[in-house]
Amino acid sequence: MPSTVEIVDSFKDAIIQIATQTGTGTGFYLRKYDLIVTNNHVIEGNAEVTIAGKKFDKALSRVWYTDRKHDLAFLQPPAQIQLPEISLGEYDRLKDGDPVIAIGHPYGLNYTATQGVISKVDRVREGLKYIQIDAAINPGNSGGPLVNMGGEIIGVNTFIILGGDNLGFALPEQYLRTALDIYAPYKGKPSTRCHACEFLVLPENLDSGKYCPSCGTEVKLPEMPKEEFEPIGAAKTIETILKSLGKDIKLAREGANTWSVKEGSARIIIRYNPENYFIASDAYLCLLPNDPLRIKPLYQFLLQENYRNRGLVLSCVNQNIILSRVVYDLDLTAENGVQLFQQLFQKADAYDDLLKKEYGCLERIEE
Incomplete structure (x- = not known):
């Protein structure tokens, strides 16, 4: 089993900094899918964001997939840059008390790793299971990986309870794996997963320009704006x-x-x-x-x-x-x-x- 230092070192080149006009967050690259994973709330409202990593300078990245219900988003990785391979673990094998590592960029402190344990494997909030952890995560950690002691990603660090003492929550890898597999056949197309029925909405099946063809819920694809963002x-x-x-x-x-x-x-x-x-x-x-x-x-x-x-x-x-x-x-x-x-x-x-x-x-x- 690798040491904590070895695990953190193996992840640094795959951890991505993400910035928009309104904030910053973390992402990570999965070579199997050739996508950057982050939280939807990190990139919300943007079809293009700025990314940077250990192996490449700042670059623009297209947002290809958004998923409001599971708070997931997938981005285009930088071109012609070889990033390391990191793998997904198995949520079903997790137990309360298992040691974990959270990696991200809290408060602009880049490549910060914090250790802790799983407080509860299956804390349910709004109909979804989350991994409750006591490893310190803060603003900027959002979208970063939660890693087990085998060096596998077991979740996506998603939110904290403000005022709580190290009450952090990560979306389990099973939800991420499902979303990746759903989107994989349509890679390179803007898409969004309906937050009501979980149907994958694409430009070709979007009903009347803004509705899910499966249930009729209003959705929004990550489309490039017709006009550039203008500050005031x-x-x-x-x-x-x-x-x-x-x-x-x-x-x-x-x-x-x-x-x-x-x-x-x-x-x-x-x-x-x-x-x-x-x-x-x-x-x-x-x-x-x-x-x-x-x-x-x-x-x-x-x-x-x-x-x-x-x-x-x-x-x-x-x-x-x-x-x-x-x-x-x-x-x-x-x-x-x-x-x-x-x-x-x-x-x-x-x-x-x-x-x-x-x-x-x-x-x-x-x-």
């Missing part, structure tokens, strides 16, 4: 600026009011907080050097640059060196924003190279 207010200004600077907006979006872009070797995260009206742009550069003799001259350089730079601040957070700019939303326009962001991007890339070359700073490790 400060978010729209930020996206207009990023477009002007040649950034791909769809790939930059990382949830509500958050964007992430690369400029050379630097990674810049832009966050807008509508509650305090400020836009914070943080460029993550390199890491502090290991040599203690280099720290003092490095700090002196950072302080000198902060004195010279107007509106930009170099700081150290843990081991990270960060170049930041904060702008009040009413002061930001599409015109002045191009100059402000461009200066940040260019300085970030230049500082990253200089700090590594002149002060022995270390390459930042991206998760």
Whole structure:
């Protein structure tokens, strides 16, 4: 039987980060079906989402299958990327007290694994069985795999009870396996499983454009929108600026009011907080050097640059060196924003190279 460390390592390349305009979540790749599995509520309302993994950069992914009743969705995997094979276990063999591992991206802490046990194998909620676990799962874990000690997926981490003490629930693999087998013959077609009668609805059998042909319930296929998503207010200004600077907006979006872009070797995260009206742009550069003799001259350089730079601040957070700019939303326009962001991007890339070359700073490790 593999160790916990071996199990987690074997899964990391198959765990997928998922982002939409409104939030983030987790998914996992199943080679047998050549699909990414996640929760429906992670991608809800989107026919296209952003995905990223250990073996590939951010990319757009088509949503092919949605299932509101079982809270499942299947996505298109990245092209020409070899991802590891992970297998489904057997729900019928589970027992209360069995040890389990939940893997996901809670609160943006990528590739987090938590251990626990099955509190109850067959907790029934709204007519479905769920695996109740005490392994800590949090927002961002949704759609990630629940794994047994044999390294097999036994469930999809789906929801928690707010205010509960580690009360997490995973959809058993038997429901997932059934959904995968139902959709497999129609792979590459947008589809949805009727939440009333569980009939698989496809474009060719959709009744009157919006009804299940089996029971008449209104359903919605994951179809690409005729018009692109348009943010409003400060978010729209930020996206207009990023477009002007040649950034791909769809790939930059990382949830509500958050964007992430690369400029050379630097990674810049832009966050807008509508509650305090400020836009914070943080460029993550390199890491502090290991040599203690280099720290003092490095700090002196950072302080000198902060004195010279107007509106930009170099700081150290843990081991990270960060170049930041904060702008009040009413002061930001599409015109002045191009100059402000461009200066940040260019300085970030230049500082990253200089700090590594002149002060022995270390390459930042991206998760």
